[in-house]
Amino acid sequence: MIRLIKRLLDFSGKERRTLIAAFIFSLLDSVFEMLPVMAILTVLSGLLTSAGGGVMPVSAIWGSFLIMVVSIAGRIFFNNLSCTRRTLGSFAMCADKRLEIGEHMKHVPMGYFSENRLGEIAAAVTTTLGDIENNAVTVLEKVAGGFIHAIVIIIWLLFYEWHIGLLSLAGLVISLLVYDGIQKAGNRLSPRRQAAQASLVTGILEYIQGMGVVKAFGLGETSGKAVHTAIEESASANIHLESTFSSLTGIYQTVFKLIRAAILVVVPYLLSRGEITPVNCLLLLVSSFMIYSSVEMVGSMTSIARVIDASLDRLDKVMDAPVMDERGSDITPEHFDIELNHVSFAYGQENVIQDVSMQIPERTTCAIIGPSGSGKTTLASLVARFWDVQEGSIRVGGHDVKEYTCDSLLRNFSIVFQNVYLFEDTIENNIKFGCPDATHEMVVEAAKKACCHDFITAFPDGYKTLVGEGGASLSGGERQRISIARAILKDAPIVILDEATASVDPENERELQLAIAELTKDKTILMIAHRLSTIRGADQILVLDKGRIVQRGTHQELIQQQGIYRRFVNIKEQAIGWKLGTNIAD
Numbered sequence: 001m002i003r004l005i006k007r008l009l010d011f012s013g014k015e016r017r018t019l020i021a022a023f024i025f026s027l028l029d030s031v032f033e034m035l036p037v038m039a040i041l042t043v044l045s046g047l048l049t050s051a052g053g054g055v056m057p058v059s060a061i062w063g064s065f066l067i068m069v070v071s072i073a074g075r076i077f078f079n080n081l082s083c084t085r086r087t088l089g090s091f092a093m094c095a096d097k098r099l100e101i102g103e104h105m106k107h108v109p110m111g112y113f114s115e116n117r118l119g120e121i122a123a124a125v126t127t128t129l130g131d132i133e134n135n136a137v138t139v140l141e142k143v144a145g146g147f148i149h150a151i152v153i154i155i156w157l158l159f160y161e162w163h164i165g166l167l168s169l170a171g172l173v174i175s176l177l178v179y180d181g182i183q184k185a186g187n188r189l190s191p192r193r194q195a196a197q198a199s200l201v202t203g204i205l206e207y208i209q210g211m212g213v214v215k216a217f218g219l220g221e222t223s224g225k226a227v228h229t230a231i232e233e234s235a236s237a238n239i240h241l242e243s244t245f246s247s248l249t250g251i252y253q254t255v256f257k258l259i260r261a262a263i264l265v266v267v268p269y270l271l272s273r274g275e276i277t278p279v280n281c282l283l284l285l286v287s288s289f290m291i292y293s294s295v296e297m298v299g300s301m302t303s304i305a306r307v308i309d310a311s312l313d314r315l316d317k318v319m320d321a322p323v324m325d326e327r328g329s330d331i332t333p334e335h336f337d338i339e340l341n342h343v344s345f346a347y348g349q350e351n352v353i354q355d356v357s358m359q360i361p362e363r364t365t366c367a368i369i370g371p372s373g374s375g376k377t378t379l380a381s382l383v384a385r386f387w388d389v390q391e392g393s394i395r396v397g398g399h400d401v402k403e404y405t406c407d408s409l410l411r412n413f414s415i416v417f418q419n420v421y422l423f424e425d426t427i428e429n430n431i432k433f434g435c436p437d438a439t440h441e442m443v444v445e446a447a448k449k450a451c452c453h454d455f456i457t458a459f460p461d462g463y464k465t466l467v468g469e470g471g472a473s474l475s476g477g478e479r480q481r482i483s484i485a486r487a488i489l490k491d492a493p494i495v496i497l498d499e500a501t502a503s504v505d506p507e508n509e510r511e512l513q514l515a516i517a518e519l520t521k522d523k524t525i526l527m528i529a530h531r532l533s534t535i536r537g538a539d540q541i542l543v544l545d546k547g548r549i550v551q552r553g554t555h556q557e558l559i560q561q562q563g564i565y566r567r568f569v570n571i572k573e574q575a576i577g578w579k580l581g582t583n584i585a586d
């Protein structure tokens, strides 16, 4: 528990003082909570006096009344202070943590964001931080406060009547042993619960994201199986954890009941032997119900405390995600040549790029072609430092990409991938994304160049039209042209472009090509090319196969050689032949 308190204090960052204040106010609140017992004792001792033939002393009546007033006032005051500190501190600390995770994720290599991790990260910023936000401080107050409360009363009892003090102390020690057992069970069972929770989030995300494919292939029943398994595992992990905790909590609470029963026997025995007075007897009997009142609830808090501990583990894991070496400085290059020297790269064990060297002089176009899976996208992503190369180096404008800060490197790039992601925002804000200070006129101009002005203005809300998450409410061609408008507005000197392979209708195809022509004017271009006309016009063509450059040159040079390029061109030309009737440019 001490470890958990320390972890939470470390976690609380700049909210540490607020949380400590909440804890202290909560302790003071529990002191005032105990005062009514003093009032009862005052009345009881008055009653005992009157039972002996005297009258109930007025001082006992007023005394108990005064104690009650002080108790109520103190509780209202400290409870309010503790509640506000706890709520503000918890929410502020978790809000800070969410921002910190977001900031950290910006510096993590793209390869980290595999599907599984998406679930882990989503669970961390939602349920995990939610658990901490709602419960952590309360649980700590109850657990730590409960033990402090019991220890204070037991110390007092040891001085007041040592037999009862020792008995109470023995009860506390046994309860601590059982409590330790509960914590160990938690350590054993919580990781399974956390893992099940993460799988559940991942499974559900995947299920929802893949719904279109599932329906298209009529796989409704089989595709739901993974989610069902995740739900069942999550339910089973929760049931196992909760049932173990309820049995142990039962034992924990039985300890207190037995000790109370023992006190109820020992106290009258001491009275019968004349070792205590009737007033002391009453005081001890009432105390026996007070000693463990707070610590008794601690058992039921243990499962929540354990969940919080495991939640902190999970957040540590997310924050431990490796960040790229970022000791770079803010560089503004004087030219925009790109140079790769003996670059090799692997995803884990799988070598994807092997010993690639190439130069793309400023304002020239380099087209990369190659079979599916040959490493074209990976190579383009390495240039923008989405991952760090394992061997060799990549230079942009004469500087190694690692010499730049991420921001200063990416400032030089406009990147248009096939899978366009649009944010759940207006079309205007999506276009402005790379250039937040752009005026409306600049946005319209970029949209016109990217051939999307007409379809945008056809929407009733025009540029203020909200696009769904990921751009779901737009067609693929529209999404891609909006992303080109975004890149045109950014006007970066280097363009990385993954040419669309999806067949678009002739009108869209023509507009897409016009948009790309606008985007790439006078730029250094690295293009994953699929259309023959683009490839023919490139200053150099690289043919990639299994991560190696197997051919390089211009169209005229490569067409003379036997090899992948010639086969590729032949296939394309045949395809054009088949499509001539449909008027497609290639």
Ligand SMILES: Nc1ncnc2c1ncn2[C@@H]1O[C@H](COP(=O)(O)OP(=O)(O)OP(=O)(O)O)[C@@H](O)[C@H]1O
Pocket: 111, 347, 352, 370, 371, 372, 373, 374, 375, 376, 377, 378, 379
């Ligand atoms: N994030 C990733 N993690 C692990 N492996 C990956 C990842 N991305 C790609 N790969 C693997 O790396 C290899 C090269 O992929 P890449 O996408 O670069 O090829 P490509 O030539 O662009 O393919 P395509 O033309 O089909 O888009 C493939 O075997 C792919 O499965």
